[in-house]
Amino acid sequence: MDNLLEIRDLHAGIEGKEILHGINLTIKPGEVHAVMGPNGAGKSTLSAVLAGRPDYSVTGGSITFSGQDLLAMSPEERSWAGIFLSFQYPIEIPGVSITSFMKAAVNARRKAKGEPEMAPAQFLKLLKEKMAFVKMKGEFAKREVNVGFSGGEKKRNEIFQMAMLDPVFSILDETDSGLDVDALKIVADGVNAMRSPEKSAIIITHYKHLLELVTPDVVHVLKDGKIIATGGMELADKIENQGFDSING
């Protein structure tokens, strides 16, 4: 089967400073990959470049997504193509309710595909279903996006949005950081529910707790802007027991 994502010799950075020094990574449809690494390894740069954050620049290499040149696409085009980024630090949008935000997002991608807006009744049904899935109560829909949310609520909101938008490829950027056991379970359920032969994900994390709950197909170790090791869960175990320094490229 064709690859869903193909990163070739990717060099990228921010404000003129190169952070990723030649990343190679291939993800097939249906695969979940974990990317582990210490602080400053370039994990967030990788997720930012995949999602098309404008302040990051790519200085070399290529990224192909579903056969398309991903780097030529705007962030919203990447979203329409089915890429979802669960933000490490979700952003507040005062005055905009979760309902309005999701309605705009759902209909923006329908519009991009030339489909009509989702009927209100159908939208509300979807909203309720996905809220129940992340165990959010009714008033959640009326709350302003991420305003006054606790850390755990913000992360659950990201998983909720992921469930709403039904992406082909999800990037979870340290979604597990700072979560209690219950919230971690919700995140894991979110990822597991999404798994299918067509859908893939990258889980960026420091810890193996989330990985134990979702069991990735491949584990990569990112250090100093390079992937220094690729394997299975045994890599995560080794890091958990002996630290990142035990992995040598």
Next chain:
Amino acid sequence: MLEEKDILASAVEKEYSEGFVTDIEQEFIPKGLDEDIIKMISAKKDEPGWLLEFRLEAFRKWKTMTPPKWGHLSRLPEIDFQDIIYYAAPKSDKDRPKEIDPALQETFDKLGIPVGEREVLAGVKPKDTVAVDAVFDSVSVSTTFRKTLAEKGIIFCSFNEAVHNHPDLVRKYLATVVPVGDNFYAALNSAVFSDGSFCYIPKGVKCPMDLSSYFRINASGTGQFERTLIIADEGASVSYMEGCTAPMRDENQLHAAVVEIIVEKDADVRYSTVQNWYPGDSQGRGGILNLVTKRGLCRGENSHLSWTQVETGSAITWKYPSTILMGDNSTSEFYSVALTNNYQQADTGTKMIHIGRNTRSRIVSKGISAGHSENSYRGLVRMNPGASKARNFSQCDSLLIGSRCGAHTFPVIRNMCPTAIVEHEATTSRISEDQLFYCNQRGLGPEDAVGLIVGGYAREVLSRLPMEFAVEAQKLLSVNLEGSIG
């Protein structure tokens, strides 16, 4: 594939979709302003002598006055008042109150303004109907639902009709809130006003539907000088909405209106405006000079007046809907969203004059500046010595989009009463790259993202508008911001 000029045309259309001109035979009076012109306007309207006297007195006052210069409005041009046509009307006007001219019907249909009752009457939800007074250049061309309203004793008609049919009410209230010589533009309006809406809600009557005035400038070289007078008698209540548009032209056109509202004991008036006059093009050419005086008097105890305005249009906006809180325990609010883009300039705000005891006011102003625009909040909160235990709370927020625009706040507080409390809060913020990227990642394009963020910022104000107005206002905010980022 679209031709380039079609793409351009559709882009312009998107910017200001109300910019068309109606091809209709109109009558004009000669350019210029003197006592003869005023007599001519008065004669056109077949006015009684007292009103002509009122106009002439205003004109004599106006001649002694000079335009105010204190607004933060560097692009407000010197206006040649002799180069304006003060009266323009569709020729068919004389046939009123027969059927509305089909060309005008079409114009208002295009603007989405229901000037016919049939459609709405055929609908099942009479609760959602709106009575409309449609003013085209200098005259009111249609007022709907008059009969339904008359059954309740409500008078809703053009100002000119009120002068003829209800002269006692007009004489009793005209210029009691905005005196003839109140300011330069109010004096000009008092001298040359041509039409507008009149509304009287009798004692104890709750108006069964929203009332609305829709102002349309069509003719070139003219100004619009309408006069609106709203009276809510004891215990009455009404929700009033006002909308306005004009064609796209390279010249500036003057709009100098006066709105007066009298709120008696226990009465309640909610006045909403969505101002979408042509703002000029992206280079700052043309656009309406919107120089208006709006003021309400909470005359009776427990009276209530609320102003909600969404100002997205006009090249220049100079406007301060204000309330005089005279009756004890009277309350007033001013909720405003003012958006400026390209080279627009707005100097807008409110005055809350507390006279009565235990009066309360609340000001929520949300300015949004983009492009090369300048957006100012100017406000006065005055607590007179007798306004014991009066309170005001003001919140003035500014949102900047891009780095070439300006946001300014000029709040004045004059508290002469030791037991009165005045609170003022102000913030200035920008739309962050993070917010935009977050929205983009969820599939919203840059302009949709800005529209959503701005809508959220303005929500507190937009939520005060009647439903259909709120939807329109939200759309206008997005449309008027097009091209403001990138």
